[in-house]
Amino acid sequence: MVLLEVNGVTKHFGGVAANENVSFSVEEGELVGIMGPNGAGKTTLFDQITGFQAPDSGRIIFDGRDVTGKRPDRICAAGLARTFQIVRVFPELTVLDNVVVGALHRHKDVGVAQKRTYELLERVGLEDRSNALGRELPLAARKRVQLARALATEPRMLFLDEAMAGLNKKEAGAAVELLKSFRQEITIVMTEHVMEILMPLSDRVIVLVEGKKLVEGQPKEVSTDKRVVAAYLGEKFVASGE
Amino acid sequence: MEVFAQTIVSGLLLGAVLGLIAVGLTLIFGVVDIVNFAHGEFLMVGMYIAFFAWRLWGVDPLFSIPLAALGVGILGVISYLTFVRHAMRGTLLSQIFVTFGLLIFLRGLAQALFSSNFRGVQGSILGDVSLSVGGVSVPGPQLAAAVGSLIATSAIGWFVWRTRMGKALMATSQDREAAAMLGINPHRMFALAWFIGGIATGVAAALIVSYQPVHPNSGIAYGLPAFMIVALGGFGSIGGALAAAFLVGLIENIAGFYLPTEYKELWIFVLFLIVVIARPQGLLGRR
Amino acid sequence: MAGASEVAGDERTVERGRPWRRQELWPWAAFMVVFGLMPVLYSAPYQHNIAVLICLTALMATGWNLLGGFTGQISLGHALFFGVGAYTVTVGELRIGLNPWLGMLLGAAIAVAVSMIVGLPVFRLRGHYFSIATIAVGEIAFLIFLNWQFVGAAGGLSIPIKEDSLLELQFSGQHKWEYYYLAAGLLLLALVATQLILKSRTGYYLAAIREDQEAAASVGIPVARYKQIALSFSAATVAIAGAFFAQYVLFVDPVSVLELAISIQITIAAVLGGVKSMWGPVIGAAVLLSLTETARLYLGGTGEALNLVAYGLLVMLIAAFEPNGLIGLAQRFRRPRNTRGQR
Numbered sequence: 054m055v056l057l058e059v060n061g062v063t064k065h066f067g068g069v070a071a072n073e074n075v076s077f078s079v080e081e082g083e084l085v086g087i088m089g090p091n092g093a094g095k096t097t098l099f100d101q102i103t104g105f106q107a108p109d110s111g112r113i114i115f116d117g118r119d120v121t122g123k124r125p126d127r128i129c130a131a132g133l134a135r136t137f138q139i140v141r142v143f144p145e146l147t148v149l150d151n152v153v154v155g156a157l158h159r160h161k162d163v164g165v166a167q168k169r170t171y172e173l174l175e176r177v178g179l180e181d182r183s184n185a186l187g188r189e190l191p192l193a194a195r196k197r198v199q200l201a202r203a204l205a206t207e208p209r210m211l212f213l214d215e216a217m218a219g220l221n222k223k224e225a226g227a228a229v230e231l232l233k234s235f236r237q238e239i240t241i242v243m244t245e246h247v248m249e250i251l252m253p254l255s256d257r258v259i260v261l262v263e264g265k266k267l268v269e270g271q272p273k274e275v276s277t278d279k280r281v282v283a284a285y286l287g288e289k290f291v292a293s294g295e
Numbered sequence: 296m297e298v299f300a301q302t303i304v305s306g307l308l309l310g311a312v313l314g315l316i317a318v319g320l321t322l323i324f325g326v327v328d329i330v331n332f333a334h335g336e337f338l339m340v341g342m343y344i345a346f347f348a349w350r351l352w353g354v355d356p357l358f359s360i361p362l363a364a365l366g367v368g369i370l371g372v373i374s375y376l377t378f379v380r381h382a383m384r385g386t387l388l389s390q391i392f393v394t395f396g397l398l399i400f401l402r403g404l405a406q407a408l409f410s411s412n413f414r415g416v417q418g419s420i421l422g423d424v425s426l427s428v429g430g431v432s433v434p435g436p437q438l439a440a441a442v443g444s445l446i447a448t449s450a451i452g453w454f455v456w457r458t459r460m461g462k463a464l465m466a467t468s469q470d471r472e473a474a475a476m477l478g479i480n481p482h483r484m485f486a487l488a489w490f491i492g493g494i495a496t497g498v499a500a501a502l503i504v505s506y507q508p509v510h511p512n513s514g515i516a517y518g519l520p521a522f523m524i525v526a527l528g529g530f531g532s533i534g535g536a537l538a539a540a541f542l543v544g545l546i547e548n549i550a551g552f553y554l555p556t557e558y559k560e561l562w563i564f565v566l567f568l569i570v571v572i573a574r575p576q577g578l579l580g581r582r
Numbered sequence: 583m584a585g586a587s588e589v590a591g592d593e594r595t596v597e598r599g600r601p602w603r604r605q606e607l608w609p610w611a612a613f614m615v616v617f618g619l620m621p622v623l624y625s626a627p628y629q630h631n632i633a634v635l636i637c638l639t640a641l642m643a644t645g646w647n648l649l650g651g652f653t654g655q656i657s658l659g660h661a662l663f664f665g666v667g668a669y670t671v672t673v674g675e676l677r678i679g680l681n682p683w684l685g686m687l688l689g690a691a692i693a694v695a696v697s698m699i700v701g702l703p704v705f706r707l708r709g710h711y712f713s714i715a716t717i718a719v720g721e722i723a724f725l726i727f728l729n730w731q732f733v734g735a736a737g738g739l740s741i742p743i744k745e746d747s748l749l750e751l752q753f754s755g756q757h758k759w760e761y762y763y764l765a766a767g768l769l770l771l772a773l774v775a776t777q778l779i780l781k782s783r784t785g786y787y788l789a790a791i792r793e794d795q796e797a798a799a800s801v802g803i804p805v806a807r808y809k810q811i812a813l814s815f816s817a818a819t820v821a822i823a824g825a826f827f828a829q830y831v832l833f834v835d836p837v838s839v840l841e842l843a844i845s846i847q848i849t850i851a852a853v854l855g856g857v858k859s860m861w862g863p864v865i866g867a868a869v870l871l872s873l874t875e876t877a878r879l880y881l882g883g884t885g886e887a888l889n890l891v892a893y894g895l896l897v898m899l900i901a902a903f904e905p906n907g908l909i910g911l912a913q914r915f916r917r918p919r920n921t922r923g924q925r
Contacts, residue, residue, distance in 0.1 A: 163782065382901045
């Protein structure tokens with residue numbers, strides 16, 4: 054079933070079109086990759102879908118409900134969670150408390166929320182650092198905290214914004230494994246501008262260029278599509294080395 | 296009609312002085328990202344400097360402008376180097392309270408050293424001078440203060456927009472990291488911002504001391520509106536601060552005349568709230 | 583835990599099923615002992631007076647801190663609620679013979695209502711803008727009351743002296759035992775309430791808002807609603823302190839209950855003691871008022887000024903070097919932080 058429908062979303066910032074008439078849909082259980090060079094409008098699109106910006110025009114329907122322009126917390130309540138490109142963990146809270154905040158969304162009781170949190174921390178491999186403060190962790194660990202926190206809200210769909218940014222090869226590999234471990238339970242939409250990571254993971258790929266949707270389809274088709282290659286012409290993409 | 300013209304003129308004269316004070320405050324915020332809650336106390340310190348120059352050496356306030364300016368400028372730099380610099384790395388709470396602590400410290404110091412008695416400068420050069428233009432009376436000291444303030448504000452504007460160092464300052468204000476990458480030392484810029492902010496206040500202080508009483512709490516009368524003005528004009532915007540200053544000066548006088556005087560200060564706060572809530576970045580601000 | 587009882591130690595995991603760890607009880611015990619015995623150890627009338635004021639200031643600072651330290655919204659206009667509480671009780675008593683305890687409750691209710699009206703627009707602002715807006719709100723309240731005949735304008739209102747009575751919240755006598763223990767009792771209630779809030783979901787949510795508002799929203803927290811909850815609690819607490827104060831001094835006027843200085847005093851007490859801990863405001867109030875009083879006693883008028891110099895310096899030092907206040911300082915000496923503890 055179609056879980057998310059994005060119809061004609063358009064957003065302008067002073068004369069520049071960050072997103073122009075973007076439309077696509079996501080089926081439950083899929084892992085959809087959104088690709089595009091820097092400045093293609095991926096994060097702006099994310100912000101609009103998750104309630105951090107309101108589109109100038111267009112509609113966003115999640116799970117049959119119109120969530121266009123709704124507040125982020127309402128959208129989270131509807132079952133849509135996200136992570137941020139620049140990691141935003143709560144710096145002065147412990148790893149445990151960071152994720153508990155997420156778990157509290159569905160479990161009012163602190164004790165229960167903590168129990169769920171411990172389980173999640175084990176799944177993402179942070180159970181032995183539960184007492185570390187958010188700001189004390191290295192980037193890769195902070196991304197896991199952010200992920201665990203989002204998962205703790207028990208979403209049906211998860212938006213990952215450039216989840217691999219800043220990770221070295223080893224860390225990115227571990228992150229991909231982690232993603233694979235729960236992709237069966239949840240619908241995922243992720244942006245990346247590194248093809249090598251996105252292609253193997255995605256069921257379907259959407260390419261954004263200069264705010265518009267250029268192409269959409271199976272990874273193999275998209276990666277060999279002439280227009281896509283042209284858009285990326287001249288740029289060489291590798292996962293960031295050390 | 297004449298009376299209305301009088302309130303307009305008084306409002307503009309006040310606005311000019313508030314403008315200088317607000318420009319100093321907004322500059323500090325624009326560059327350093329700190330609201331100097333002790334700004335009114337800087338003014339108070341400048342007033343004491345000018346007062347004592349007159350009291351001890353018979354220097355007319357107009358001539359002690361450089362002294363007061365330098366004195367408060369140095370105070371600004373010292374404040375930055377000792378405590379503010381460290382608070383900058385901290386939370387919002389730290390940043391707000393470091394200057395609040397400074398406020399309390401300066402007031403206490405003034406009270407301890409000079410007691411809370413009101414002091415005043417008598418017989419200043421322009422003290423008895425008063426222009427009369429078409430039924431509107433313009434007292435000499437206030438006019439000199441306004442003119443002096445406009446000159447000082449223009450000087451700051453020239454420095455900030457026309458000199459290399461000033462442009463470096465503005466660059467730091469816009470984008471600290473980018474400026475640093477261009478080789479501009481942020482710490483020097485911060486210290487400079489505090490210095491100029493202090494100078495502006497010192498100049499204003501020497502200008503108003505010929506007609507305003509000097510006492511440990513004399514910072515509030517101009518200081519409190521200064522915050523409203525800076526927020527109204529948009530934190531960091533020099534032009535905005537100036538425009539808002541005139542607006543506030545006018546409102547204070549017009550409201551003061553037509554409405555019960557007790558409520559005249561009220562309107563500034565109400566206006567501030569309305570503007571800032573409708574347009575959170577201020578009239579001309581960018582944050 | 584989300585900044586609650588950090589005095590008790592640095593373990594942040596709470597054992598499941600047992601909300602109160604043994605370690606966390608000692609601050610409460612210390613509080614009971616110190617505050618219970620204070621008027622016995624310091625039994626001169628003027629010392630009792632300070633003790634009452636310490637309790638009231640601690641009460642206000644505790645309320646303020648839920649919004650300030652724990653939610654990260656620095657209000658510099660809380661005198662508004664102090665005044666609402668004080669005036670409600672006074673006007674109620676004078677105009678309709680309202681019992682002061684009921685007046686206190688009514689004052690708290692009105693304060694909450696006012697806080698909702700003020701909160702709606704003002705919470706749209708952030709950081710410095712928010713704080714300056716709260717100054718404006720406080721000043722507006724001050725100016726309105728200064729000119730409002732119904733509440734006595736600048737002249738203020740006096741509460742007539744009645745016979746000693748718990749019901750009427752009045753006690754004569756040089757020693758202030760009754761006032762003190764009542765004030766301490768209110769403080770204890772506020773502390774218990776704060777503790778319960780901090781350990782609940784609300785406590786976590788407020789901390790999240792303080793840390794990162796947008797991230798908090800992204801995990802389902804209705805930010806505006808929780809900010810308002812914190813504000814309402816702090817408004818009610820401060821109003822209750824105001825109501826008590828009115829009954830204590832039997833006189834209210836804008837200068838004594840609505841001035842900016844009062845708003846600042848409350849926040850300084852919290853900052854001094856340490857805003858990250860529930861006990862910070864209590865310690866801060868005690869230290870602040872004791873210092874002020876000692877200075878005044880031994881140095882007279884200059885003492886007041888020197889006191890300002892000292893605590894101005896103290897505030898700057900804390901803001902610059904130890905944002906967690908006196909408690910933070912104490913923690914540094916007691917033990918180095920263990921940040922990679924096992925579960």
